[in-house]
Amino acid sequence: MNWGQRELAEASRLSIPTIKRVEASRDAIHSTYATVLAIRTALEAAGIEFINDNGIGVKKAAS
Numbered sequence: 001m002n003w004g005q006r007e008l009a010e011a012s013r014l015s016i017p018t019i020k021r022v023e024a025s026r027d028a029i030h031s032t033y034a035t036v037l038a039i040r041t042a043l044e045a046a047g048i049e050f051i052n053d054n055g056i057g058v059k060k061a062a063s
Contacts (some may be wrong), residue, residue: 001046011042 003011005019012019014035022031022039029036040050 001048003046008039008042011046012038013042014038 003021005016008014009016009019017032018035019039022029022035027032044050
């Protein structure tokens, strides 16, 4: 996908410091539901599919 923090921030309409804070979370994400939803929505719009096959993961949706 090749997105940096700036591209994710723009796509999710969040600030770069918010993206940095979410990425810095080690275990659980310490953020609001709205922030996590904005990131997930932006990633799904870009073709990322969230899966749960034998564990949690993501994959690039077939084009």
